[in-house]
Amino acid sequence: MSAPTAEQRIPDRHATAERLLKSSAKKSYAPSVDIDWDAPLPADKIWVPEHRVSLYGTELWDRMTPEQRVELGKHEACSVASVGLWFEVLLMQRLLKDFYAEDPTTPRAQYALTEVADECRHSQMFARMVHTAGVEPYGPQERIRQLGKLFSVISWGPAAYGSILVAEEVLDRLQREQAGDEAIQPLMRQVNKIHIMEEARHVSFARDEVTRGMAQLGPAEKAYQRFVIAYVSMMVVRSLINPKVYAAVGIDPAVGRRAALGNPHHREMIRWAGEKIMPFLDEAGLVGRPGMTWWRKSFLLGES
Numbered sequence: 001m002s003a004p005t006a007e008q009r010i011p012d013r014h015a016t017a018e019r020l021l022k023s024s025a026k027k028s029y030a031p032s033v034d035i036d037w038d039a040p041l042p043a044d045k046i047w048v049p050e051h052r053v054s055l056y057g058t059e060l061w062d063r064m065t066p067e068q069r070v071e072l073g074k075h076e077a078c079s080v081a082s083v084g085l086w087f088e089v090l091l092m093q094r095l096l097k098d099f100y101a102e103d104p105t106t107p108r109a110q111y112a113l114t115e116v117a118d119e120c121r122h123s124q125m126f127a128r129m130v131h132t133a134g135v136e137p138y139g140p141q142e143r144i145r146q147l148g149k150l151f152s153v154i155s156w157g158p159a160a161y162g163s164i165l166v167a168e169e170v171l172d173r174l175q176r177e178q179a180g181d182e183a184i185q186p187l188m189r190q191v192n193k194i195h196i197m198e199e200a201r202h203v204s205f206a207r208d209e210v211t212r213g214m215a216q217l218g219p220a221e222k223a224y225q226r227f228v229i230a231y232v233s234m235m236v237v238r239s240l241i242n243p244k245v246y247a248a249v250g251i252d253p254a255v256g257r258r259a260a261l262g263n264p265h266h267r268e269m270i271r272w273a274g275e276k277i278m279p280f281l282d283e284a285g286l287v288g289r290p291g292m293t294w295w296r297k298s299f300l301l302g303e304s
């Protein structure tokens with residue numbers, strides 16, 4: 001018997017969505033009530049483990065006081081949260097466009113809306129966390145925020161869901177490390193725990209979209225998808241730390257940015273954070289020409 005064609009496998013997308021819908025009905029969070037937003041922030045807790053701060057190990061780091069190191073970690077944690085919610089908003093646009101184009105009664109369409117609902121709550125949660133920390137909601141640099149408007153126009157299918165996976169899995173790796181660390185602020189840990197739990201479903205959904213989508217494309221379209229995912233993923237990873245954070249500890253943003261991008265610890269952190277998702281994307285056929293320049297710039301491959 002011959003292997004089933006991609007068309008014949010389409011019911012699978014609904015099977016995955018059905019399973020995820022059941023899981024969502026069983027376990028979802030409402031951060032507005034599941035987090036104690038009025039709890040005081042203990043002064044002896046940090047926001048990010050020291051070795052995850054972008055300047056860790058640099059000369060600039062050596063010159064900083066312990067207080068400045070904690071402060072920079074807080075600003076970087078809030079930068080990552082505000083960039084995370086920016087990308088969640090782009091993902092919501094993609095999901096809503098997909099929903100708009102299909103039968104709203106199917107499990108896949110129903111799950112797309114469920115994921116939008118999750119991301120709405122997450123974005124509120126991240127914004128509220130940044131506000132509670134008393135930090136500016138940095139988000140990405142303005143040029144990239146403007147470019148983001150094109151995300152749901154130029155990307156669809158595997159490149160869209162693949163770059164969403166990069167964002168979700170990179171954040172997930174960092175958040176898992178912090179959720180179990182008692183030195184971290186309880187608010188940060190609770191936010192991370194909620195996000196980890198709900199993102200596991202999103203990752204299953206997006207992986208399914210990537211695998212199924214790639215099976216349906218011809219060579220030219222696959223090359224386009226490889227270019228788009230590499231470019232968007234590089235933009236996302238490079239945006240996580242807005243250079244403005246360095247000003248919070250008296251460092252010129254351009255100087256801090258240059259030091260972070262040249263910092264082997266920081267590059268290694270990004271490679272480590274992408275360690276789970278990159279082999280999957282590679283196997284799916286999404287890592288290759290003409291996107292390799294962007295992948296290398298992203299540090300996700302562990303090369304400069």
Ligand SMILES: [Fe+2]
Nearest residue numbers: 088119122199
């Ligand atoms: Fe999320």
Ligand SMILES: [Fe+2]
Nearest residue numbers: 119168199202
């Ligand atoms: Fe998500």
